Amino acid sequence: ESSAYHKERLDVLAAKCEKLHSFVTRMESHGKLSETKVKIFYTEMYRLRLKVRDGRVYGANANLVDELLEEYETLEKLMKGSASKSFRDLRAL
Numbered sequence: 001e002s003s004a005y006h007k008e009r010l011d012v013l014a015a016k017c018e019k020l021h022s023f024v025t026r027m028e029s030h031g032k033l034s035e036t037k038v039k040i041f042y043t044e045m046y047r048l049r050l051k052v053r054d055g056r057v058y059g060a061n062a063n064l065v066d067e068l069l070e071e072y073e074t075l076e077k078l079m080k081g082s083a084s085k086s087f088r089d090l091r092a093l
Contacts, residue, residue, distance in 0.1 A: 006060045013068060014052050020072075021045060024079055037079070044075050 024041050027033045033041075048071050055064055 003059050006062065006065050007056055009065045010052050010056045010060060010068070013065070013072060014049070014056070016072060016076075017045065017049055017052065020076055020079065027079075033079075041075065041079055044071075048072060048075065 024033065024038070024045075028038050048068065051064075051068055051071075055068065060068075
């Protein structure tokens with residue numbers, strides 16, 4: 001698989017991060033999320049965005065992109081309320 005393909009996957013992931021960020025911002029503004037959940041989200045989203053940015057700038061392989069997608073999916077499930085993982089499990093990523 002080419003580095004262009006991995007960059008394209010990271011571009012899609014970056015767009016998903018933006019969408020999830022907007023969702024959380026809306027939920028937060030309506031008081032629908034706990035302060036703890038919001039703090040964890042912003043911390044984890046910041047870390048994820050840095051990894052995505054680094055992958056786009058310095059190149060990424062399939063394993064890295066897959067790991068970042070898994071991190072995103074865990075964060076998305078957590079924020080949309082259907083996570084089976086605890087916050088402690090998320091912090092271990």
